[in-house]
Amino acid sequence: MAIRADTLVGRGLETRLSARSRTRIQELKAEQLQLDMKRLKIRQQQISLELENLAGSVQPSDDESTSDEPPGLVPLDSVRTYVESCRASASHRVPEDAESRTITNRRIRSPDIELIKFDGTPKRLWKLLGSFKADVASGLWNYRQRLCYLIHRCVGEAREAIEGCVMLPPKEGYVRAIDTLESQFGCPDDVAECLLDEMGNGTKIKPTDITGLRKLVRQVVSSEISLPETGYESSLNCPTTVKGIVRRLPDSMQLRWAETALKKRREGTKLLFRHLVRESLS
Template identity: 25%
Template sequence: MSPPAKTYTAPPPVIKTEPPPVIKTEPAKPTFADSDKRKDNLFHQTGKQQHTTLNKDSLQVLAENLASSVSLSRLPTPEPPIFTGDPLAYPDWLSSFTTLVELRGVPPLERIHYLKKYLGGPAKEAVGGCFLLRSEQAYEEAKAILNERYGNPFTVTEAFRNKIETWPRISGKDSMALRKFSDFLKQCQVAMKDIPDLAVLNDVRENRKMLQKLPDWVVTRWSRVVARVKKLTNTYPPFENFVGFIQEEADIACDPLTSLGSLRPSTDKDQQGTSNGTTRKRKPGGHTLSTSSKPTTDTESCQFCKKDGHPIQECEAFKAKPMTERQDFVKKGGYCFGCLGKGHISRTALLAASVRNAVRSIQTSLHSN
């Protein structure tokens, strides 16, 4: 058999298709509504951030205030001092009372109670009648009485001058006493700005009264300063220069590195003592006084003012006290009314003939005429 004849099949026709035309579209322009929405979103986001920041800052401030209030609550409550009638302490007391009582919003009717609490002694007695009224007018009247009696410039001036005149004499080796006197003179200088009557301290005679309280070596150095000033200006140095000089000398005397007190911590007292621990140097040609009391030496500390360099018989502060206070001090301390010693009374005190005149001068400080 013959194979079947091959048939030809034509390929399918190719249809050419063109790509669809590309349509170019422009982005839509933002409208006012869209911009407002974005602004609102941005504002809300910024507001949230600021609100979060403010919350953090406020919490931090609150924590700091709470910590400071807790720290302040641990401190003791400040109170004014009790004023007892010293004119030199009145300005400080008045300032503290005004700050701690009046400026804190205390009602006027309650201020009279605080005034009564922070007064004592003669000052409280001076306004005692005002405490019976318990009114705002009574409070103002009490303050007026205190200002007239203790805030008067003449009263303050006399208080400063009296304190200078009754100041005890300073020993040559007592550097701390010199500094204390220097601080008081500085207080006088500051008060001189508000109290014109204190200008009397510039007078030469007033300056000589102050020089009598100082050691000899300080007086000698001040004399050199006076000589230089008089030579240049033909005037006496004012009180301001004197205060500066005393402050400088006090600083030198109290210097912790070069002062005599730092170089020689031990005193110059005689180390050879008797069985009771006291010493006494016998002067040539002197008489021996044997008593049961402790002997008095030039370096013995004063029983009244507790300072070295003078006995109680030579204490200016003791002599300045009223008669009743001196007698009470001797009675309470158990001292002898004859020689101010201890261990005996005036009936048993053995007085040598060579010291009877000295004893009479001692007795005059304890007995009125």
């Protein structure tokens, strides 16, 4: 009997506790409902204020201004139409700041310009840096991202030379990486020597070797653009440079250049590198 009484007492306690728990839960739900109702009222007041502001900003049209209504009052129909149009457009409108951030992030994540991989060859550095600064770095506002993208475009010795720049502050690391590449791999003397050697130190091109002739033309045109920018235009106009290129041309093109050279001498015009490009290789 004692055990049975204890059991009944325990069940009674559990029943009272569960009843209290249910009561407390209901009280919490009621409090939450009251809070939700208060928030809803506040939101309704905000919407009412916004509608009043919108109604106050509507200007009457020319037709409405000629009506019999007192001046300064706006017809209710025009206010309703304006408010409804604002509501319809608001559901599809993207905030300006969010839209601009989306466009900026998209440009940062995936630049449209695909750059070459720089392996330390001097003549390729200026092409890389020129394209990188104009097409990629100008669209990346973060110096850390500029540095990471620049390191990603380098391989071999060039990458080893600038990888340590990530340990510096973003702006300092980016500037240091550019300076390192220019000082170690972009010496103007090395660039000029490399380009001039490729053009003048080679075998004579056969008349049937179209591929070799096109390659020489590309080298000549590239040098005409690159070397004056680095201050080596005089090296292009050097007779040794011009003669070295002419010696590699097929006989028919050498004859054409000889005629051009003779004509320029008779005119008293100094032979320049651009004459070779325009009149013999074009």
